[in-house]
Amino acid sequence: MPKRRLQETILLLLACALAPAQAKPRARDLGVPFDGTPGPNNAITDVRGIEVGHTTLISGEGKLIVGKGPVRTGVTAIHPRGKSSNDAVFAAWFTLNGNGEMTGTTWVDDSGFLNGPVMITNTHSVGVVRDAVIAWKVKHGEPDMEGYWWSLPVVAETWDGYLNDINGFHVHPEDAWHALDTAHSGPVEEGNVGGGTGMICNEFKGGIGTASRVLDAKAGGYTVGVLVQCNYGSRDQLRIAGVNVGREIPEHTVWKEDVGSIIVIVATDAPLIPTQLKRVAKKISLGLGRDGSYSGDGSGDIFLAFSSANPGAVSPKGLHQLTMLPNDSLDPIFLATVQATEEAVVNAMVAAETMKGINDHEVIALPHDRLREALKKYNRLNQ
Secondary structure, three states: OOHHHHHHHHHHHHHHHHOOOOOOOOHHHHOOOOOOOOOOOOOHHHOOOOEEEEEEEEEOOEOOEOOOEOEEEEEEEEEOOOOOOOOOEEEEEEEEEEOOOEOOHHHHHHHOEEOOOEEEEEHHHHHHHHHHHHHHHHHHOOOOOOOOOOOOOEEEEEOOOOOOOHHHOOOOHHHHHHHHHOOEOOOOOOEOOHHHOOOEEOOEEOEEEEEEEEOOHHHOOOEEEEEEEEEOOOHHHOOEOOEOHHHHOOOOOOOOOOEOEEEEEEEEOOOOOHHHHHHHHHHHHHHHHHOOOOOOOEOEEEEEEEEOOOOOOOOOOOOOOOOOOOHHHOHHHHHHHHHHHHHHHHHHHHHOOOEEOEOOOEEOOOOHHHHHHHHHHOOOOOO
């Protein structure tokens, strides 16, 4: 790594580590109304055991010089049971529109398990992040519970080439390792961080967003958490709390059509088996629809859902006694998934800040005052 880049990266990582995780207002703080009851952090980490980490890479400005920048990218890591666990979780995935990538999903489909972290980065860094995860697992862990030194990592992507020198390949193995090693529970950093650093959502600055829902006691009291890396959508389709906010704020658009992608990860502590988790993953589509997405042809809309229940289920020995909810009890989880997905996308835009990238391309942040004005105009403002 060049000395200058190393210094810039270290300074940025220190700044991110020292800054309060949730110093910025979130959508609810601005008076955006949402249905459902969030968990204490309103984040995917409200599902016990989950840890999230980011590496954010920002350097340079002005004219694009491939290989030198400007750099506006990063990596996000999600550990389903924490970084110290090698116990797999039941999982399933679904693609609403396939113009994108999520590695490792063939085995998730066939086995029903997710073994290891979920990583999210930019389109042209999937390979290096995938290989870095394998190396990290070999160095930091024992063989998996099945007794093998092998890995088929799940790494997903969205394209940040409007702001980032994406063909400069600025994400390196140590960046993936940093995201894995610094992952934590509690509040999750949102907006221009990690894999979401250079992303665009509904032609506003996008990035990482998260939200959660806690079911009431009658529905089991389970938690559903969502994390998104949002990089999709056209301005005139954006809806927040049912209001066409995009048409109320038509300035500074970027695209002529719906361009981009979104990766959505859903986690729950409800005891669900893979066939049920596949149904949960499909419901993400309805949450995105509430925000105005119609999943355009150029969009990679790829989702993964997992359950942290049933620990030890991947063990190759003995007869396993599993717990699972009956299908007739899944409706509250479906609804929670839709609600948390809707809010996570809005949280990403609210947290994101205006960014200028390659060739002075600029993407504005969703203006908080204009958002409040639009909601107030249609009697949808909470405060």
